[in-house]
Structure formats: C-alpha cells, structure tokens
Amino acid sequence: MVNGQHDPVGMMLEVIDLASSGARTTEDIFTGSSHPMPTGRIFGGQVLAQAIIAADRTTGDERVPHSMHGYFLRPGDASQGVTLSVDRIHDGRSFSTRRTQAFQHGVPIFSMISSFEHEDPGLDHQHPIPRGVLSPEEAQQRTDATTLHPLSQRLVSDSPIELVHADGAIYDRVPGPHVPQQHVWMRTRRPIGDDPALHRAVLAYMSDLTIQEPVLRAHGVPWSLRGLKVASLDHAMWWHRPARVDEWLLYAQQSPSARGGRGLATGRIFTRDGELVASVAQEIMVRVPEASADGGVSGG
Structure with a gap:
C-alpha cells in the first residue's frame, strides 16, 4: 500500500523478486509468484521479467543482458506461482549464455535463451527517434x-x-x-x-x-x-x-x-x-x- 492506496508497482516488484530454492552445478532453481489478471492468464511480460532476473542472478555482477529470445508455450495460470529453471550453458571471456524455462503444474509455459556480456568500448550508432510524435x-x-x-x-x-x-x-x-x-x-x-x-x-x-x-x-x-x-x-x-x-x-x-x-x-x-x-x-x-x-x- 502507498498512502493507503493499492500499489500495483509494489506488486510487480514483489513478483519479479524471485526466491532461490537451491542450486546445482549446471542448473539453478527459482520460484516466483504471479500477479492477478482479469483474464486469469499470466501476463507474458511478467514471465519475461522473471526469466531475465533468474538468468541474471547466475552471472557475474559485471555482465548485463544484451539479448533474449523466448517462446510462449502454454497459457499461464495467474492464480498460481511460477518455477524457473536456469541452465548455465556457457561462460566465455566476454559472453555468458543461459537457458531459462518457466514451469507451472510440472510443464513448461515459457522457454528462453538469453545472452549476457561484459561491456567494452566499441562502435556506436543508433536509429533516430521518430519526429512529430505528441509528447x-x-x-x-x-x-x-x-x-x-x-x-x-x-x-x-x-x-x-x-x-x-x-x-x-x-x-x-x-x-x-x-x-x-x-x-x-x-x-x-x-x-x-x-x-x-x-x-x-x-x-x-x-x-x-x-x-x-x-x-x-x-x-x-x-x-x-x-x-x-x-x-x-x-x-x-x-x-x-x-x-x-x-x-x-x-x-x-x-x-x-x-x-x-x-x-x-x-x-x-x-x-x-x-x-x-x-x-x-x-x-x-x-x-x-x-x-x-x-x-x-x-x-x-
């Protein structure tokens, strides 16, 4: 609650803040809750955020995510929590690769590969922001x-x-x-x-x-x-x-x-x-x- 009011941001942060339920040599297990949705189905962005947080916690502090590719496999149940399994696929000098799967009821609902890097100086350019958009x-x-x-x-x-x-x-x-x-x-x-x-x-x-x-x-x-x-x-x-x-x-x-x-x-x-x-x-x-x-x- 914030100033006596419902705090949706606090709920989101609580959902993203995963708990570790033990680690093994090549696999780490995390658990998280789900925030309620009117449709009863988990919001995909919730699982995206949980999956990248879980993978991030298995890398060194100096490495940051630069890309992820994921598939939504099954509808998630917003009334139930989520278990996330992270496989430490590769750790190189500059890049680390992780596979994260989110489970409910013993079956995967989301599968993701993500890559993390130790950022170094290099080339720098970008696409310009669109013009004429209302503030x-x-x-x-x-x-x-x-x-x-x-x-x-x-x-x-x-x-x-x-x-x-x-x-x-x-x-x-x-x-x-x-x-x-x-x-x-x-x-x-x-x-x-x-x-x-x-x-x-x-x-x-x-x-x-x-x-x-x-x-x-x-x-x-x-x-x-x-x-x-x-x-x-x-x-x-x-x-x-x-x-x-x-x-x-x-x-x-x-x-x-x-x-x-x-x-x-x-x-x-x-x-x-x-x-x-x-x-x-x-x-x-x-x-x-x-x-x-x-x-x-x-x-x-």
Missing part, C-alpha cells in the same frame, strides 16, 4: 479514460505501467487511419530505485505491453471486438543502452506483415531525449471474427 503530456490531454470499457478501464488502472497512446488507444475503437504503426509513451507509476538490473527486467516487462497493437490497428480491430483472440507466440529483445523505466520512454512500433492467422510486430524503445534503449520483436496468433476479417472495424 506524453499532449497525448494525455486528448485521452478520455472515462469512455473506456469497464474491463479496459480495470486493465489500465490496475497496471503498474502508465501508458499513453500518442495516436489514440485502441481499447474500444480504432481512431484515425488504420495503419500498421503506432507510438506509445510508458513508465512505471512511481520510482523504483536505482538498481540497473531491476530497470532492465522491468523494461522486459514493459516490452510486452501494446506490441501486438500495430497488427490490430492496421485492420481497424479494437481489443473489445467480440470473438477476437490474440496470443503471443514468441518474443525477442535486445538491450542497447541503460535507461530508467520510471521516466517516460517512447515505444515506436510497427507491423511489417500479417498472414495465415499470425502477425509480426517490431518496436524500438527510446528515452525522451532520443537515446535508443532497446529493440523488440514479437509474433502473435490473431483470430478475428469472419465478419470483421475483410473490411475491418469502423473507428473514430
């Missing part, structure tokens, strides 16, 4: 949260992450042109301290938020569409530069392709002053009701 303050002035569907309102208000869609949210309708791209500002709802490992893990948590939406926006499909089914299939992330997740970050997203019931989305995450923090890619399964699959859904 979070400007976008907030255009947002009317009172018009949200009750389930959408609960998801927004209970989230530890503050999200502001610069192009308008697609919870209940798809405003503006139906294009396969969007820009979302995000940050935690309060400061979370100065631990860089925690900020990297929470960035992984945040990377799973809204990344599916360029696929839906391109076809005018809002989240509230009756019969819509969306599930994340895989997730890849590359950390480029350090950043604080309790300060505004811009998530620039696009979808290069959708076909055969699958859609691909990519994203770049920038600090407000233009530093490229991370790159993300995710493929989703998407099932749209037949009546809406061709012409899309009318937006505002």
Whole structure:
C-alpha cells in the first residue's frame, strides 16, 4: 500500500523478486509468484521479467543482458506461482549464455535463451527517434479514460505501467487511419530505485505491453471486438543502452506483415531525449471474427 492506496508497482516488484530454492552445478532453481489478471492468464511480460532476473542472478555482477529470445508455450495460470529453471550453458571471456524455462503444474509455459556480456568500448550508432510524435503530456490531454470499457478501464488502472497512446488507444475503437504503426509513451507509476538490473527486467516487462497493437490497428480491430483472440507466440529483445523505466520512454512500433492467422510486430524503445534503449520483436496468433476479417472495424 502507498498512502493507503493499492500499489500495483509494489506488486510487480514483489513478483519479479524471485526466491532461490537451491542450486546445482549446471542448473539453478527459482520460484516466483504471479500477479492477478482479469483474464486469469499470466501476463507474458511478467514471465519475461522473471526469466531475465533468474538468468541474471547466475552471472557475474559485471555482465548485463544484451539479448533474449523466448517462446510462449502454454497459457499461464495467474492464480498460481511460477518455477524457473536456469541452465548455465556457457561462460566465455566476454559472453555468458543461459537457458531459462518457466514451469507451472510440472510443464513448461515459457522457454528462453538469453545472452549476457561484459561491456567494452566499441562502435556506436543508433536509429533516430521518430519526429512529430505528441509528447506524453499532449497525448494525455486528448485521452478520455472515462469512455473506456469497464474491463479496459480495470486493465489500465490496475497496471503498474502508465501508458499513453500518442495516436489514440485502441481499447474500444480504432481512431484515425488504420495503419500498421503506432507510438506509445510508458513508465512505471512511481520510482523504483536505482538498481540497473531491476530497470532492465522491468523494461522486459514493459516490452510486452501494446506490441501486438500495430497488427490490430492496421485492420481497424479494437481489443473489445467480440470473438477476437490474440496470443503471443514468441518474443525477442535486445538491450542497447541503460535507461530508467520510471521516466517516460517512447515505444515506436510497427507491423511489417500479417498472414495465415499470425502477425509480426517490431518496436524500438527510446528515452525522451532520443537515446535508443532497446529493440523488440514479437509474433502473435490473431483470430478475428469472419465478419470483421475483410473490411475491418469502423473507428473514430
């Protein structure tokens, strides 16, 4: 509780803070809780953050994650905890590789390979931050949260992450042109301290938020569409530069392709002053009701 109020950020940090349940020569076991979700299914970003924290704890303090590639294998049960197993695949002079699997009820729900490095000086360039995007303050002035569907309102208000869609949210309708791209500002709802490992893990948590939406926006499909089914299939992330997740970050997203019931989305995450923090890619399964699959859904 913070000032007598429910603290979703505190709940997220508690979930990410894993407990060790013993270690072996080549495998380390950790356990974590799950935070409640209205759908009853574990939020994918939770498992991403837990998996990278578990892997990080098996490397030297001087090594930081630079990439991860994971597959969502089964839906997770948000009413149950998670067991994470880390295999120490390789430790070289500069890089360490880890395989992490998250289990519930004795079966894996998520599998990830991640790589850590001892950072050294080298070449340095980056993609520039998009121009002409509304600031979070400007976008907030255009947002009317009172018009949200009750389930959408609960998801927004209970989230530890503050999200502001610069192009308008697609919870209940798809405003503006139906294009396969969007820009979302995000940050935690309060400061979370100065631990860089925690900020990297929470960035992984945040990377799973809204990344599916360029696929839906391109076809005018809002989240509230009756019969819509969306599930994340895989997730890849590359950390480029350090950043604080309790300060505004811009998530620039696009979808290069959708076909055969699958859609691909990519994203770049920038600090407000233009530093490229991370790159993300995710493929989703998407099932749209037949009546809406061709012409899309009318937006505002």
